[in-house]
Amino acid sequence: MNPRLAKALINGLLIGGAVVALFPLLWMLSVSFMQPGEASALPPPLLPVHATLGNYRELFVHAGMGRYLLNSLAVSSAITVLSLAFNLMAGYAFAKLRFAGRERLFQALIGALVIPAQVAMLPLFLLLKYLGLVNSYACVIVPAMATVFGIFLVRQYARGIPDELMEAARIDGAGEWRIFAQIVLPLLKPIMVTLAIFSFLAAWNDFMWPLIVLTGQEHYTLPIGLASLAREHAQDSELMMAGSVVTVLPVLLLFLALQRHYLEGLLLGSVKG
């Protein structure tokens, strides 16, 4: 094939792909500013005739979207901070501290990845019910405070830290906590950023578990609130698009701001080692 034709073909396909990937998101943004009922017309309108913020006002004033947004922010932030702390400590221990049975325990954790999370959901629901925790923020946060993926990611990264750094500190009489806090953590900063975005996005987008345990509207996160709105307001496309914007925009912006770290984590996590 002649190079100019090949170049046109490749870039044409890429443009086509980008249009397919982005069109639904841009259309969502545009419809969210339309008057109620405006999008239900032929031909389907691409841009609002008279842009309005009415749908957003309706969502926040009457549909409780502000509450869902705050719930999502609170739950996702708590999961991010706590799981970051626990995964960093465990990942570092697996990478750098010697103890009996280390390799076998780590292999067992990796092996547990074959069990789908849903297997644990029913007994976990009962456990939380007997603890009186159903329909609280805690029941979403607590089970997510440590992940095998997070421990794996930190271990992979921490293995690159030279042992001499820790040995030197031990000879100087530093305790293990001080070594972790003052020597190891600063070196783990890149993987901390990566893991933080991963945890936050996963927590924000999580659906099935919050749907099961958050039974009261006052605790709904955005995906649960949006799914329940979608069943009530199936015909109000403009309102639903505004709801989708509120749900998607925060994570999309976070990703755009930190995408290099996110993609690095994706690759690090996919290499079995």
Added chain:
Amino acid sequence: MNPQRAAWLFLAPALLVLGVFFLLPVIAALALSLTDYDLYALANIHNLRFVALQNYWTLLHQPLFWSALAHTTYFVAIGVPLSMGTSLGAALLLNSPLARCKPFFRTALFAPVVTTVVAVAVIWRYLFNTKYGMVNFVLGHLGIHPVDWLGDPHWAMPTIILFAVWKNFGYNMIIFLAGLQAIPADLYEAAHIDGASAWRQFRHITLPMLGPTLLMVSILTVSGYFQLFAEPYVMTEGGPLQSTTSVLYLMYDEGFKWWNLGSASAVAFLLFLIMFAVTALMLKFARRGNDGEPA
């Protein structure tokens, strides 16, 4: 404090969380699946009875379970190859030296991955609306009659598959792209000098070099696609005529709508066994395929 003790202290919080909130429930799920735990047991634990394999036996004789399994298998069997093919195609385009503005295209194609399933499923519901949807409008210009995408039992699952491909292909695309970039360029140069066509280069250099990545990605994608739930929950509520009811949807209904937690645990375990068997078979075939291929 000696390092051995320190290690266990560092591990304790994470292991405690994983033990109490994952490992313990998994074991409990197995026990639960052997009981008739239902609404009555939920009210008073004395109503609980041990029923051995009764739940599994009943499920295997229930048409609803088999149809849910068939729908899930349909989703996996069509969705995974389509999804991986799209990912590989996009990665090849992005890896081409002729492609322009690569960072932009990479971000654009990846964007759907980070979005929330529920929110984008809501968008797709309107794009695939029978009367006012953009998709039918465009197809109408090509002379195709309006399709009732989410209301017709024949079209609902294909629509969900298309949605899943759109939402997920960017993830594997990034992994494939890294795999492609790791293939030494001199292999292609040598093939080029020998006069090998682009297709032959792809078939005899790209695919074999990408082999291990392809295997890993397909196993992860198959496991992920078996866990279909949120898409039908939002787009079709399992309908029409239960044509999009997946195994997990069945588990959710059985467990949290009808409160048959014993039977729902059996559904979860059957799904786990099926996923385990399928991935083990894939690993086995991949190994045999490698042995058979000339070095």
